[in-house]
Amino acid sequence: MDYLRRLQMERPVLFYIALLVGFFVAFQLLLFVAELLLGSFGLPGWAPLVLVVGVLVVIARRQQR
Numbered sequence: 001m002d003y004l005r006r007l008q009m010e011r012p013v014l015f016y017i018a019l020l021v022g023f024f025v026a027f028q029l030l031l032f033v034a035e036l037l038l039g040s041f042g043l044p045g046w047a048p049l050v051l052v053v054g055v056l057v058v059i060a061r062r063q064q065r
Helices: 002-010 012-041 047-064
Strands: none
Touching: 002 012, 012 047
């Protein structure tokens, strides 16, 4: 954690690029897992995206309370 704080202070552009790439990879991984779980039900291709975004919205709303 100290390394990330130091990286944020010394090289903020590199820190935010790494953060963006990390979020992108994590989102792609969540979509992949959702597609694996929902693929056998014959749902449309947009269903995993709706599931992942819905779960993220629920998590965000619970954290606001």
